[in-house]
Amino acid sequence: MSHVPANLADAIEWLSSFGAVSEGGVTRLLYSKAWKEAQQTLKEWMDELGFQTYYDSIGNLFGRLSCGNSMSPTILVGSHVDSVTLGGKYDGAYGILAGILALSYLKQQFGEPKVNLEIVSLCEEEGSRFPIACFGSGMMTGVYTFQDIEGLKDSEGISFESAMKEAGFGFANPDYLIRNDIDRFVELHIEQGPTLEKLQKSIGIVQTIVGQKRFMIKVNGESNHAGTTLMKWRKDPLRGAAAMIDDLYNLAEGFDENLVTTVGQLLVEPNVSNVIPNQVVFTVDARHPTEAILNSFCERFSSRFMEIAKQKGLHIEIDKWHEVQPVQMDVKLNEMIQDICTNRNIGYHVMHSGAGHDAQLFARICPTTILFVPSKGGISHSPLEYTSNNELEIGLDVLIELLHQLAYK
Numbered sequence: 001m002s003h004v005p006a007n008l009a010d011a012i013e014w015l016s017s018f019g020a021v022s023e024g025g026v027t028r029l030l031y032s033k034a035w036k037e038a039q040q041t042l043k044e045w046m047d048e049l050g051f052q053t054y055y056d057s058i059g060n061l062f063g064r065l066s067c068g069n070s071m072s073p074t075i076l077v078g079s080h081v082d083s084v085t086l087g088g089k090y091d092g093a094y095g096i097l098a099g100i101l102a103l104s105y106l107k108q109q110f111g112e113p114k115v116n117l118e119i120v121s122l123c124e125e126e127g128s129r130f131p132i133a134c135f136g137s138g139m140m141t142g143v144y145t146f147q148d149i150e151g152l153k154d155s156e157g158i159s160f161e162s163a164m165k166e167a168g169f170g171f172a173n174p175d176y177l178i179r180n181d182i183d184r185f186v187e188l189h190i191e192q193g194p195t196l197e198k199l200q201k202s203i204g205i206v207q208t209i210v211g212q213k214r215f216m217i218k219v220n221g222e223s224n225h226a227g228t229t230l231m232k233w234r235k236d237p238l239r240g241a242a243a244m245i246d247d248l249y250n251l252a253e254g255f256d257e258n259l260v261t262t263v264g265q266l267l268v269e270p271n272v273s274n275v276i277p278n279q280v281v282f283t284v285d286a287r288h289p290t291e292a293i294l295n296s297f298c299e300r301f302s303s304r305f306m307e308i309a310k311q312k313g314l315h316i317e318i319d320k321w322h323e324v325q326p327v328q329m330d331v332k333l334n335e336m337i338q339d340i341c342t343n344r345n346i347g348y349h350v351m352h353s354g355a356g357h358d359a360q361l362f363a364r365i366c367p368t369t370i371l372f373v374p375s376k377g378g379i380s381h382s383p384l385e386y387t388s389n390n391e392l393e394i395g396l397d398v399l400i401e402l403l404h405q406l407a408y409k
């Protein structure tokens with residue numbers, strides 16, 4: 001291995017070199033060259049640390065400290081190795097690197113664990129290349145099967161299956177091996193919001209991860225000449241989409257304080273200045289800690305979109321491509337983290353997570369929790385994402401103690 005990370009801060013810089021972009025952040029999309037190099041280099045590092053390393057059939061990478069009994073349960077720690085486009089150095093990466101350093105420390109200090117202890121670098125969580133999110137944890141927990149990736153293509157028209165096979169995965173038998181040995185899942189992650197910094201707390205203990213729904217909205221009209229088509233003769237999908245998006249934000253602002261919605265993508269076809277568009281595609285991401293409120297909001301905006309389309313003589317398709325329910329984190333694990341923070345005089349705050357995480361899926365199969373460290377200015381999904389080395393280390397210390405209690409006591 002050309003470079004062995006000396007510590008957490010060094011490891012963050014080192015991993016961010018895979019997919020580094022000039023703006024200072026990272027673009028490391030599923031099955032890309034940068035993604036493959038990152039996974040392979042993490043594997044080599046874990047081999048040098050003496051972990052048992054292996055990939056599953058879709059590219060989740062594991063590092064295992066065996067207790068000597070393959071029938072014993074497994075404590076799993078980890079996060080996702082993919083990033084959003086033009087993302088930051090810490091989202092996902094921090095949880096993987098801290099997990100590797102935690103297992104390495106525990107192995108050196110205490111030897112063989114009493115139960116199996118594994119770190120996982122999950123192949124995909126963001127949904128940034130293909131319209132599917134949490135693919136790595138979703139396959140491990142039975143939420144997805146290989147059928148869920150059929151027909152999926154990225155923005156360049158490359159199919160999910162061909163990208164997976166090109167990266168060397170997806171050849172195993174069609175039945176993905178669902179893990180039924182996982183006894184606990186713990187994820188360490190940056191907060192990606194401003195709360196801990198504002199409250200001057202070092203650790204966020206997450207009670208609830210919000211539910212989220214993601215939609216692709218297609219509005220079709222009549223393309224025509226920008227100069228010869230009177231306004232009254234137009235069926236302009238961009239005008240309709242603009243009315244829908246304005247209506248969406250007005251609805252959200254008056255709906256509920258914890259309801260958030262975002263239009264992150266807007267594509268105009270043919271996207272030419274002197275042509276009335278024929279199609280507009282935009283995304284809606286909606287989130288709330290309570291499923292009933294989230295469902296009610298999504299029903300309301302969907303019916304208003306259809307009304308607007310009808311009024312303007314447009315055709316609309318509303319496609320929900322991602323949905324995950326709000327989920328409660330494990331009370332006992334959170335009590336353990338609270339005790340660790342109290343005993344070490346570390347300031348903590350019990351909160352909910354507005355960001356989705358792989359922990360949301362593992363919570364369906366085992367006691368799970370996620371703990372946060374502060375994000376500077378609450379910024380994330382941006383090259384400006386930053387957490388100080390000291391704050392990173394405090395999170396690592398709490399993780400080490402939690403894993404020690406779970407796997408060695």
Ligand code: HGY
Pocket residue numbers: 125126354355356357
């Ligand atoms: O979008 C999210 O909530 C997560 O960062 N993937």
Ligand code: MN
Pocket residue numbers: 084091126381
């Ligand atoms: Mn993210």
Ligand code: MN
Pocket residue numbers: 080091092125189356357
């Ligand atoms: Mn993340």
